[in-house]
Amino acid sequence: SLTEAVTLANGLKMPKVGLGVYKMENDEEVINAVKSALDVGYRHIDTASFYDNEEGVGKAIKESSIPRDELFVTTKVWNDEQGYEETLQAFERSLKKLELDYLDLYLIHWPVPGKFKDTWKALEKLYQDGKLKAIGVCNFMEHHLEELLEDAVEKPMVNQVEFHPELYQKDLADYCYQKGIQLEAWAPLGRGRYFDAAILKQLAVKYDKTPAQIILRWHLQHDVVIIPKSSNKERQKENADLFDFDMNDDEMKKIDALHKNERIGKHPDEFD
Numbered sequence: 001s002l003t004e005a006v007t008l009a010n011g012l013k014m015p016k017v018g019l020g021v022y023k024m025e026n027d028e029e030v031i032n033a034v035k036s037a038l039d040v041g042y043r044h045i046d047t048a049s050f051y052d053n054e055e056g057v058g059k060a061i062k063e064s065s066i067p068r069d070e071l072f073v074t075t076k077v078w079n080d081e082q083g084y085e086e087t088l089q090a091f092e093r094s095l096k097k098l099e100l101d102y103l104d105l106y107l108i109h110w111p112v113p114g115k116f117k118d119t120w121k122a123l124e125k126l127y128q129d130g131k132l133k134a135i136g137v138c139n140f141m142e143h144h145l146e147e148l149l150e151d152a153v154e155k156p157m158v159n160q161v162e163f164h165p166e167l168y169q170k171d172l173a174d175y176c177y178q179k180g181i182q183l184e185a186w187a188p189l190g191r192g193r194y195f196d197a198a199i200l201k202q203l204a205v206k207y208d209k210t211p212a213q214i215i216l217r218w219h220l221q222h223d224v225v226i227i228p229k230s231s232n233k234e235r236q237k238e239n240a241d242l243f244d245f246d247m248n249d250d251e252m253k254k255i256d257a258l259h260k261n262e263r264i265g266k267h268p269d270e271f272d
């Protein structure tokens with residue numbers, strides 16, 4: 001169910017399925033989407049200062065009157081907010097927009113060269129001050145993590161990266177697993193670009209599920225946290241109805257084989 005969680009390196013529970021809200025640009029859309037997700041039973045919301053919708057997320061949470069400690073809220077520090085002092089300020093801005101007094105997870109959105117280490121120091125400070133429950137990164141490849149770990153006091157608890165069958169980053173997943181860093185997938189559905197792949201359709205028939213559910217179950221069986229985006233209540237339900245079937249190793253390998261090393265988003269060394 002939607003309360004199923006992974007346990008992060010510091011003991012914090014993180015629900016395995018959350019709602020992503022990227023590109024929900026007007027207030028009404030984001031408020032309605034978050035309200036309907038909370039109604040369906042989602043307790044984990046993934047936003048970012050870059051998405052410019054933290055206020056809407058905050059409003060929907062407030063109006064839901066769900067106890068704060070039952071929710072898991074993530075936001076991210078954007079590229080032009082990085083640096084030590086800048087990040088401390090960006091955090092306060094996000095918290096205010098979200099109308100929260102702490103965050104569950106704060107992430108560095110992209111590994112801005114020359115800055116992400118100072119940004120990390122700010123996250124460590126916020127963590128030590130008890131203003132958030134966990135800290136992590138996004139879009140870090142192994143070399144970025146190695147660089148960060150050189151003088152980090154706290155290890156990132158989460159790495160959120162583009163991850164879906166056509167971009168099955170197995171080496172990165174293994175590396176994170178070995179370091180105790182929870183992998184989280186963005187664009188877990190590959191933005192719906194290849195739902196008609198034969199293997200997905202076959203397994204959908206076999207398990208009486210949709211190709212979207214087959215993909216999302218594939219993530220869960222690889223121990224990856226997912227944040228599929230949808231504003232539509234029926235799809236939100238569909239994307240959470242993943243806990244009543246198990247694919248076997250052979251089927252998992254067939255989905256793994258969809259890997260093409262093709263990104264939808266930017267390469268972490270080439271973003272701007």
Ligand code: NAD
Pocket residue numbers: 019020021022023046047109138139160161185186187188189190191192212227228229230231235238239265
């Ligand atoms: P996604 O893979 O979640 O795909 C979303 C698309 O699929 C939407 O167009 C939606 O309408 C459609 N969809 C959703 N459920 C469906 C279903 N059951 N059947 C058919 N179509 C369905 O892509 P995403 O939104 O890019 O990624 C999810 C979240 O990840 C974002 O909302 C955001 O929170 C996060 N994200 C993070 C980063 C980062 O750099 N850290 C980058 C991009 C996205």
